[in-house]
Amino acid sequence: MKRYTKKILISVLMGMVFLTTHVVTAVSQGEAEETARLLAILLDAGRVVIDRNQLLIDDQHKGNKGFTPQVFERQVTDEFRARTGVDLTQLRAAHVPPMARDLLPALIEASKDVVADAQVVINQRGVGYKNFIPATFGSQAAARFSARSHIRLKQTALRPRNEKNTPDPYEEAVLSRLVAQPSSSAPVSEVTDEGKTLRVLTPIYYTKDCLKCHGGPAGELDISGYPKEGAHEGDLAGAISVSIQLGGR
Ligand code: HEC
Numbered sequence: 001m002k003r004y005t006k007k008i009l010i011s012v013l014m015g016m017v018f019l020t021t022h023v024v025t026a027v028s029q030g031e032a033e034e035t036a037r038l039l040a041i042l043l044d045a046g047r048v049v050i051d052r053n054q055l056l057i058d059d060q061h062k063g064n065k066g067f068t069p070q071v072f073e074r075q076v077t078d079e080f081r082a083r084t085g086v087d088l089t090q091l092r093a094a095h096v097p098p099m100a101r102d103l104l105p106a107l108i109e110a111s112k113d114v115v116a117d118a119q120v121v122i123n124q125r126g127v128g129y130k131n132f133i134p135a136t137f138g139s140q141a142a143a144r145f146s147a148r149s150h151i152r153l154k155q156t157a158l159r160p161r162n163e164k165n166t167p168d169p170y171e172e173a174v175l176s177r178l179v180a181q182p183s184s185s186a187p188v189s190e191v192t193d194e195g196k197t198l199r200v201l202t203p204i205y206y207t208k209d210c211l212k213c214h215g216g217p218a219g220e221l222d223i224s225g226y227p228k229e230g231a232h233e234g235d236l237a238g239a240i241s242v243s244i245q246l247g248g249r
Contacts, residue, residue: 029198029246031097033189036200036242038084038100039107039153040187043240044204045079046072046111046141047134051209057132063125069112076111103149110145111137129223139165142240150245155204157238161226171241174201179236191246198246201239206231 049072050057056065077088086094088108091101115122118132135155139162142153156167158175167175174188178201189200206214211233213222218230231237 029191031099032198032244032246033187033200034097035100035103036151036189036198036244037187037202038086038096039103039151039242040200040202040240041083042076042080042104042107043111043138043142043153043155044202045076045083047138048079049075050132050134050137054133057122058128058130060126060128064123067115067122068119069115072115073108073112076108103151106149107141107145107153110148111141113144114140131224133224135162138240152241152243154241155238156241159229160238165238167241170199171201171239174199175236175239178203178239183234183236196246198244200242200244202242203239204237206233206235206237208233210237 052075053067056062056067059065081087086096086104088094088104091104096104114137118137121130121132124130138155142155143164146152146154154165156165156171156175158167158172158179160166170190170192178188183203183205185203185205187200187202189198191198211231213224213226214229214231214237216228216230219227222228
């Protein structure tokens with residue numbers, strides 16, 4: 001009888017160990033997914049802030065625009081709070097995964113550095129369009145952040161203007177699938193590499209504002225000097241792609 005109880009106890013314990021290890025892996029994947037989602041929103045919030053200040057940035061009559069890294073940071077913080085409910089100035093108290101507590105500030109720093117480096121360009125008088133637009137900001141902020149962290153963050157599209165944004169085979173497969181589906185801003189996520197890498201793609205769709213550069217007539221050069229894509233409002237523009245190594249923090 002005693003022996004029997006012992007056996008049961010051991011199997012219950014083993015079961016608990018099994019469950020715990022499994023739950024731990026599941027949590028870290030969930031944590032990584034939530035972190036990826038927040039990073040994509042933060043990068044997109046930065047793009048939106050640049051877009052909102054575009055007329056100011058491109059004002060040829062004005063020298064100093066006052067669009068400093070600090071002003072940018074305040075606006076991004078507001079935009080991010082409005083979209084996620086997370087206050088970046090109170091991250092310790094915020095309901096975010098532990099890994100996001102370091103990574104969100106790192107992306108803010110990378111983004112502010114891009115705005116800081118662009119000050120000379122932004123404050124130029126006598127020049128209208130300066131090629132400091134949401135997409136150039138996004139490519140640069142993502143590249144800086146990726147160089148400084150173990151996460152890869154990038155903007156990508158099926159037919160990218162900037163070859164650095166060329167999709168890898170995984171991104172290409174997901175984008176090709178998304179292009180054929182009705183629009184949804186829900187991120188697509190998957191664990192690849194035999195469980196080692198989490199991939200998360202957040203789709204971006206064209207709004208009316210985007211069409212002066214990406215709209216019609218296809219082939220005509222836009223203000224940035226690229227041929228327009230001939231896209232329509234609501235078409236898939238691309239995605240913000242995040243890769244996180246699971247367990248490799
Ligand atoms: C002023 C013209 C202009 C406007 C307006 C504009 N874009 Fe772009 N877009 C560009 C340029 C130029 C690039 C390439 C940027 C680079 O060098 O990284 C680009 C790149 C992109 C990319 C990255 C993939 C690639 O082609 O390299 C995406 C995604 C994108 N744009 C989506 C949008 C969306 C969505 C909007 C509207 C919210 C928008 N763009 C508005 C000019 C524009």
